[in-house]
Amino acid sequence: MKRLIAVFVVALCFACNEEAKVDYTLFSGKIENPKDLKVTILKGREKVKEITLNNNGTFADTLKVEAGFYSLSHGGETSAIYLSPKDNINVTLDTEMFDETIAYTGAGSQNNNYLAAKYMANENANIDxxxxxxxxxxxxxxxxxxxxxxxxxxxxxxxxxxxxxxxxxxxxxxxxxxxxxxxxxxxxxxxxxxxxxxxxxxxxxxxxxxxxxxxxxxxxxxxxxxxxxxxxxxxxxxxxxxxxxxxxxxxxxxxxxxxxxxxxxxxxxxxxxxxxxxxxxxxxxxxxxxxxxxxxxxxxxxxQKLVKGMPSPKFVNYENHKGGTTSLDDLKGQFIYIDVWATWCGPCIAEIPSLKELEKKYHGKNIAFVSTSIDVESAHDKWVKMVNDKELGGIQLIADNNSKSQFVTDYAINSIPRFLLIDPDGNIVSADAPRPSDPKLIELFNELNI
Incomplete structure (x- = not known):
């Protein structure tokens, strides 16, 4: 009987150990000045989980994840994080200074505080x-x-x-x-x-x-x-x-x-x-x-429908930074060079000085320079501010449905910056024109006698 009880106790202890095995991460935090109702955890582009914020900006949930690198996303900003089972991580941040304020406490926090410090070190290095x-x-x-x-x-x-x-x-x-x-x-x-x-x-x-x-x-x-x-x-x-x-x-x-x-x-x-x-x-x-x-x-x-000479897809009533709206047909009768960009796009912003020079060089010529932002609705104020701060010229528009706008979809634009050139009759010259910084663009303009 004693032997039977001993076996039972061993089995019970084994079962308890099995139940105590932790295969999840506890993830919580607080966001000051939240820009959205959720925090999203991503593995690459794949969404792992969306966590709803409470009214005071706090959140908490469990994540069934394997050890590895993930991303925390909120309000258009992201930060690299490292998660593993048994972690109990609490994150705090202020969206007004997202990267500068993000901080972690709890089990597993050291890895993530290092990643935050690494990001800021890269930013401060300001490599040219x-x-x-x-x-x-x-x-x-x-x-x-x-x-x-x-x-x-x-x-x-x-x-x-x-x-x-x-x-x-x-x-x-x-x-x-x-x-x-x-x-x-x-x-x-x-x-x-x-x-x-x-x-x-x-x-x-x-x-x-x-x-x-x-x-x-x-x-x-x-x-x-x-x-x-x-x-x-x-x-x-x-x-x-x-x-x-x-x-x-x-x-x-x-x-x-x-x-x-x-x-x-x-x-x-x-x-x-x-x-x-x-x-x-x-x-x-x-x-x-x-x-x-x-x-x-x-x-x-x-x-296959975007080859030279085909009628260009059109946009209608895009908000104009200077007021009112602008449609593609409003610009008919002149060449139209369109820059599809966004405020978050580094390569897009890198082209701005060259685009300004181009606009200056061709001022008074039969060509309109149009910059169309595909920023999301929540970044509208950021777009307005960047246009003002960088004193952007030409015709500054913002698309009606960001990257899902019909014009963007019809031009099969899946990466930016993207530049388009349309002739005075509204037909495509190039659905993937050279960038402003590329000397080939001037060669193309010369061929067209612009």
């Missing part, structure tokens, strides 16, 4: 990308080594970080460094205006023996994922026969990489791409997402 990539190989390597060392230094001074998290961050820093090298040839050509540039073999050596098939790092280290995707995107772009590269990837790559590449490469299907058919067929072969493929097919068919 144009200057960096314009520099010669020796200067460039010296600069990116300094960047790498400063990142390692910040990581080293942190206390009580999760060892697995530290290992991933060390890899992130290493792969970020390699990404700089990977991007240098094309970026140097662009920023130095030297299209004939070829990097020295010695410069590219760090990438020679890199393993692009490490599935473990691909799923856990974001900078490695970016490095691998960019590697294959470059291979396809440089190939004499992109079809062969697509076939190789389809045969050799693991499913997640193939789907990610399909998602990344969809933006290469554009009105001015002579290889649209090859890209479309290649991407369709890579993706296993039927919804994605349906949407890609719709966009591909749409792009």
């Amino acid at each position: 990308i144009a200057k960096l990539y314009s520099s010669n190989e020796t200067e460039f390597l010296s600069a990116i080594n300094d960047i790498k060392n400063s990142k390692f230094k910040l990581l080293k001074v942190q206390k009580d970080l999760n060892p697995e998290f530290v290992s991933i961050e060390e890899k992130n820093i290493k792969y970020d460094y390699l990404s700089f090298i990977q991007n240098y040839p094309s970026a140097h050509k662009y920023y130095s205006k030297n299209e004939a540039f070829i990097p020295s073999p010695e410069f590219m050596k760090p990438l020679e023996n890199l393993d692009y098939k490490n599935q473990t790092d691909y799923t856990s280290v974001e900078s490695y994922k970016n490095l691998v995707k960019n590697h294959y995107v470059q291979k396809i772009g440089e190939a004499d026969s992109p079809t062969e590269v697509f076939e190789f990837i389809n045969k050799e790559a693991f499913p997640e990489l193939k789907n990610d590449l399909a998602s990344t490469l969809q933006y290469r299907i554009a009105p001015n791409n002579d290889d649209n058919k090859v890209y479309y067929e290649g991407i369709m072969g890579l993706s296993s997402d039927e919804k994605f493929k349906d949407n890609l097919t719709k966009d591909y068919n749409k792009i």
